Amino acid sequence: MKEFFNVETIEAVLAHAASFSPVDTEMVPLAECLGRVLAEDVFSDVDIPDFNRSTMDGYAVRAASTFGASEANPAYLNVCGQIKMGERPSFTVHPGEAAKIATGGMLPDGADSVIMVEHTDRLDDTTIEAYRSVAPGQHVIEKGEDIRRSEPALIQGIRIRPQEAGLLAACGKTEIEVFRRPMVGIISTGDEVVPVDRVPGDGQIRDINTHSLSGQVLEAGGVPMVFGIVKDDRDDLEEKCRRALQFTDMVMISGGSSVGARDYTVEVLDELPDTGILVHGISISPGKPTILARSGGKAFWGLPGHAVSAMVIFTVVVRPFLDRICGLRQAVRRLPIQAVLRRNLASAQGRVDYVRVRLVEENGTLLAEPILGKSGLIHTMVKADGLIAIGMNKEGLYEGETVNVRLL
Amino acid sequence: MKEFFNVETIEAVLAHAASFSPVDTEMVPLAECLGRVLAEDVFSDVDIPDFNRSTMDGYAVRAASTFGASEANPAYLNVCGQIKMGERPSFTVHPGEAAKIATGGMLPDGADSVIMVEHTDRLDDTTIEAYRSVAPGQHVIEKGEDIRRSEPALIQGIRIRPQEAGLLAACGKTEIEVFRRPMVGIISTGDEVVPVDRVPGDGQIRDINTHSLSGQVLEAGGVPMVFGIVKDDRDDLEEKCRRALQFTDMVMISGGSSVGARDYTVEVLDELPDTGILVHGISISPGKPTILARSGGKAFWGLPGHAVSAMVIFTVVVRPFLDRICGLRQAVRRLPIQAVLRRNLASAQGRVDYVRVRLVEENGTLLAEPILGKSGLIHTMVKADGLIAIGMNKEGLYEGETVNVRLL
Structure with missing residues (x-):
């Protein structure tokens, strides 16, 4: 039986993020x-600093003592002392005086600036020539x-x-x-999915999503909590979902949005207390049949089963929710890399298409080379440096257009 | 006594990176x-996958059985079975037959493609209509x-x-x-520097570099090993350097390139066995008086004492060495963000100037706003989103120029 989604835009989905609370x-x-x-x-x-601090090796002076000084007409200054690092100087610098000071030293009372040692010459034990004038505050970091x-x-x-x-x-x-780093529960579903330590038999495939999604959670500052693989068994699914919701701050179930498992997922969500489905379908490709529910104040995601789709949905949709739950005050600015598209890309209107690209530099220009391939192929994500979006109302992008690449 | 550096370009310094070996x-x-x-x-x-795998919910067929099918002229197919997830189908699909299959299911012998359930109608228990033709291999991920x-x-x-x-x-x-994650020894120097848990007295300042550099090491995938603060005491410095070289894969001493400590650092390096100074001064600002030595095959850095200078040198110079020691096969591509410079920037020729910038978006344009301020002010790095470089042979950059921003 075909199910019809009430598909929402990415923006409408992201607007729900503000309704979730940060962790403690x-x-x-x-x-x-x-x-x-x-x-x-x-x-x-x-x-x-808690004192006026020299930024140079030189002499602490009153700036006025150096006014008018030049190579041709140096100022002569009396050396009245030497500043020890990490100590308050016990003396005062008067007009016409200079005190030896190193970078980081505390200016003595009376001194308002430092003349660099390179702009002085030592005439004898008590006299220097200064070849430049300094301004008040020069080569000094002021208190505070x-x-x-x-x-x-x-x-x-x-x-x-x-x-x-x-x-x-x-x-x-x-x-x-x-x-606190939010705990994120991860559940994989599918009768054909086996754990990494098993050699897949006929028709079986190893669980990829648990590991790629765990990596994405870690990158986002969360802590993945792995609940393993649920076979297409409603009771097992319900029990795992209940436990995940109990012990974590957000739950992601992958594969749970394909037809069979999706039915179970929706059934389970319908039975959990204080739980409502917020989103069932997003106008995005790949990853359209994504589910977002709220259960006891926690976000619960039904992600697509295909490895690429699950990663793209995490990057584009789930991550802003996790950022919010992590306590980030503002939406994180994701600054894109600009590149030139290397070939025409067709796209369907009415949805945002995310296309994997590799970045190649040629003659100093950064080119975005689309990586085409089914969304079930994890190696296409390994080859990819980033994603580009083709907007809702576009039928595609042309070779030579400048595109914004979001790094993966 | 003024010391003259034999200043090298950044490129010349970076060329030394290849001579260091990755960790085990x-x-x-x-x-x-x-x-x-x-x-x-x-x-x-x-x-x-280890079998031909369906990427859709639908029916596994021989593509030829659907050729010519359309809404007006559907193909009628006998349903010969249903594929169980994670199992090898026990039957073969013959011409004119179809087998029900879910996303991820294993194609039976004889089937070479999948027709989506949306393009079929079930007439009775054993017959479907197919409204589209499929190509061989369509909606299938092939074995391998x-x-x-x-x-x-x-x-x-x-x-x-x-x-x-x-x-x-x-x-x-x-x-x-x-x-292995490389261990990086971190030593701070200076009579005026006190640890974080001390309230700085007159002329004292807390140790910043140990903590900002530790963060940079962690970000790069290394493990910081903190050796604490060395007062301006040659013997203590030598002992700390020996221990750091013994227990880590790379050593960074900060403040050790300012005049007093630099003398000690160079003295200590001269006495350590199997040790030679490779670089003493880089044509870069901030951070010119940087030292790079090799000691028993390990990189030993004398970084500037100013907090900003030490961080800039780590980002631009030290990081590529650490990437190499981490085992990365290729120089890491640092893809810059492009932005429009918001004001004129003057620069001295003969060195590369690194300027901190904040990124601001205005009317859809990303602007780079220089943050001016002494290199002793850590808050300027906190305000900064990135760095821009003004090349060796430039006297500056103009407002409105497009600049490449390296994110911090």
Whole structure:
């Protein structure tokens, strides 16, 4: 019996993402914060730096003492001391005086700038010539110039990159509140599917989706929780779905949208408490027969069984939901690579077509070469560098057009 | 005393990368292979799929039985059986016959194609009408069409993405030989630098580089090994360097290229056995006073002390060496994002300038907005989305020029 979908656009599906809540938070040590999503606004306990700091090796001076100095007409300055790293200088720099300072040193009272050692000559133990004039503040990072303790250094909801880890260190954060990594339950279905450690018999194939989807979950900052393979058995499916919903923050069942298993999946969803189907069919290819349900506040996905289709749907549709559940404050900007399409591509109107492409450089131009092939062939994803979209109202793209490539 | 560098171009420095060797290999379970570098050529133990497989729900037929069929003139076919998923059909499809098959099912002997259920009508228990003709091979993945067992499915030296994890599963690989994650020793130097858990006193600043560089090492697939902060003490520095070289595959010392510490670093390198300085100064800004040495076959880096400079040098110079040590077969293609420069940028000739930029979208155009600020300010890296390079022979870039942005 043929089933008719009430197909929705990708945009309409993505609009549901905001209705799911981020997971709760936990504390992690600084060394483990990379890639995690920050869950607190961060303030430094001190100004950074907490003193006027030299950015050069040279002499701390009052800028006015150097005004007018040149190669032809150097300023003569008295060396009044030497600054030790990591200590407050005990003396003051007066007009006409200079104090030896290294990069990172603390400016003494009275000094407002640093003249680079390359622009000076030492005449004797107590006198230098300065060949340039410096401006007030030159070669100095002022107290609080990097981060002021009164202002937030970081706002919650961002993914922590190496530079944010550095900034957290500067702020004295040895422990950081981050969103917990969401657990994502993964279920494969199909009587023909066998686990990786089995040699497939006649008509059997190994489970690919559990492993490609686990990889995509890990890349997105989640933790995959594998529930194994469900044969076409309604009771087993219901029990696995119940367990997955109990122990994880989001569930993905793959193959569950092909005709036989889809019937079971819909049946099971109909029986689970506090569960409703939000989407049943998306105007996208590959991956049209995708299901999205909400069960007890959690997203539950019925993904296509074909390996390529499941990965494309994860990339384009599921990932923004997972980003939201991860605690990311804003939709993640996916900046595309621009390339020139290498051949004509036909497409059906009324749906968005995602085409796998390989990127090839020729004479300095980046070309996108479509990889055609059935959506059941995982090797086409291995050959692919990215995906291009052909919009709803387009009948195709022409060779030579510039396309936006979303890297895989 | 001023030191003169024998400054080399970035290209000349990067050419040294090929002279370092990848680390050794280890076995990891399939579930842990994501992001690792494959160290073996992978063959499947079976053809994938190992049988002719339907890609649709419908009927397995001999294509010739449908030739000429249309809505007006359907072909009548005898239903000779139904294919069970995951089993070899026990019957043969003869001319004029059709066997019910679901997506993923195994084609019976005699059948060479599948007609979609949507293009048929069931007349009674044993007869269907087919409204379309199908070509031989249509809606079928042929035995070995995804992967042939006689050909390598994957070649060593690539980083494993989710799709490669899926392919490894299909090939029956429960354990995979990958390159060990290289250990990277990280040493910070400076009398003014204190650890994160200390409140900086007068003239002191917390250690940023250990944490930003650790993050960069993790992102690159390495394992940071932190050796802490060395005060400006030659013996302590030597001991830490010896230990780091002993226990890791590459060493980065930051701050060790500023005048004081640089002298010590060079002294220490001169005394270590089987050690030679390869590079002392790169025509790049920020980060000119970078040191690269080889010690017992391992790369040893003296990175600048300023937080931004150290991160830029890691991104542009160190990372390709680490990629090589990780076992990656080819130089990693870093595909840039194109954007339009938002203001004029001046630059000195004779060096490559790296400028931090923020990416802003305005009226559908991606703009690169330079973030100016001293290279000692970590918050400028936090604000930045990427880096743009201004070439050796350029005096600058103009507002409105298209620039290539390397994401951070």
